[in-house]
Amino acid sequence: MARVSPELQWNTRELHTAQPFGIARWTHSTYPRTFVTLSDGGLSGRGEAAPNAFYGETRGTVEAVLPLLADALTDPWDWDGLHTALSARMPHDHPSVKCALEMAALEWCALSAGVPVWRLLGLSPLALPESSYTVSLASLEDMRTQARDAVGRGHGVLKVKLGTAQDEAILEALREEAPQVALRVDANAAWTRAQAKRLLGVLEAARVELVEQPLAAADLEGHAELRSRSGVPIVADESLHHVSDIVALARAFDGVNLKLAKLGGPLQTLRALRLARAHGLQVMMGCMIESSLGIAAAAHLAGLCDWADLDGALLLADDPFEGLHWSAGHLARPEGPGWGVTPRP
Numbered sequence: 132m133a134r135v136s137p138e139l140q141w142n143t144r145e146l147h148t149a150q151p152f153g154i155a156r157w158t159h160s161t162y163p164r165t166f167v168t169l170s171d172g173g174l175s176g177r178g179e180a181a182p183n184a185f186y187g188e189t190r191g192t193v194e195a196v197l198p199l200l201a202d203a204l205t206d207p208w209d210w211d212g213l214h215t216a217l218s219a220r221m222p223h224d225h226p227s228v229k230c231a232l233e234m235a236a237l238e239w240c241a242l243s244a245g246v247p248v249w250r251l252l253g254l255s256p257l258a259l260p261e262s263s264y265t266v267s268l269a270s271l272e273d274m275r276t277q278a279r280d281a282v283g284r285g286h287g288v289l290k291v292k293l294g295t296a297q298d299e300a301i302l303e304a305l306r307e308e309a310p311q312v313a314l315r316v317d318a319n320a321a322w323t324r325a326q327a328k329r330l331l332g333v334l335e336a337a338r339v340e341l342v343e344q345p346l347a348a349a350d351l352e353g354h355a356e357l358r359s360r361s362g363v364p365i366v367a368d369e370s371l372h373h374v375s376d377i378v379a380l381a382r383a384f385d386g387v388n389l390k391l392a393k394l395g396g397p398l399q400t401l402r403a404l405r406l407a408r409a410h411g412l413q414v415m416m417g418c419m420i421e422s423s424l425g426i427a428a429a430a431h432l433a434g435l436c437d438w439a440d441l442d443g444a445l446l447l448a449d450d451p452f453e454g455l456h457w458s459a460g461h462l463a464r465p466e467g468p469g470w471g472v473t474p475r476p
């Protein structure tokens with residue numbers, strides 16, 4: 132019997148955060164996410180595209196390129212072939228679309244084997260590091276409330292968004308609200324070199340565990356200089372877009388924030404993770420604002436990382452998937468077949 136090629140379908144849903152989510156560049160409440168399904172032989176693998184304008188993607192680019200890629204996925208088991216086909220058609224572009232397709236292929240294979248994706252990939256059954264919970268940029272009073280509420284729910288690691296004229300006051304206020312938590316800082320590329328140097332002492336005094344992307348994405352020299360003066364580890368997020376960036380980043384940063392949606396999927400993220408380790412970098416498994424499907428995919432790899440930042444779906448008011456088991460910031464590794472999440476009824 133002739134083999135019928137897999138069928139690819141997708142639909143976009145607007146997801147909403149429970150509260151407006153603010154970082155140095157913008158504040159949003161609505162996030163269009165495109166869900167891809169690969170069906171073949173009675174099984175359906177699923178993926179999520181979480182486009183981010185910083186990496187050149189929007190809902191429009193995702194929906195425009197997907198029809199051009201439907202025939203790139205001819206055999207769910209041919210992962211190298213999928214990567215080659217997608218790279219040939221979209222070199223260095225559309226990482227969240229590549230992620231959705233890679234996720235769908237991997238889940239289809241895991242379902243056909245009846246195992247979770249992490250087992251399909253032969254990954255070590257390690258526990259996940261505790262995930263941070265984000266205190267997003269808002270008024271000082273609102274940020275205090277966010278921190279107080281998160282601590283009240285049992286979170287032990289907070290990641291505070293900075294990049295304002297009152298960063299010092301925000302840190303002081305949060306330390307007052309939450310003296311015991313591990314505090315991480317994300318400036319989202321908003322500080323100047325002079326500002327960052329001035330704030331290093333403040334970060335150390337506030338016992339900040341790490342600082343993410345203090346300077347502009349392209350400023351590797353500035354990050355290298357900052358790192359040489361800093362007692363707080365400096366982690367690249369916006370500076371890391373492609374797997375191939377890792378080698379250069381190792382000279383300027385202590386660690387990297389790996390996100391499936393910007394690196395092109397779980398397999399590309401695993402490549403980045405190995406490369407980061409080989410170059411002595413610490414690794415964070417991060418996420419976009421995305422549903423529990425996208426978070427689940429990151430959770431399958433997060434046991435290999437030093438830090439986790441997987442609160443994207445916890446911030447949503449209308450997460451379309453369920454099945455992840457959270458206890459405050461502790462996410463259990465998914466154990467069901469595939470990604471281990473199901474549509475919310």
Ligand SMILES: [Mg+2]
Nearest residue numbers: 317343344368
């Ligand atoms: Mg970040």
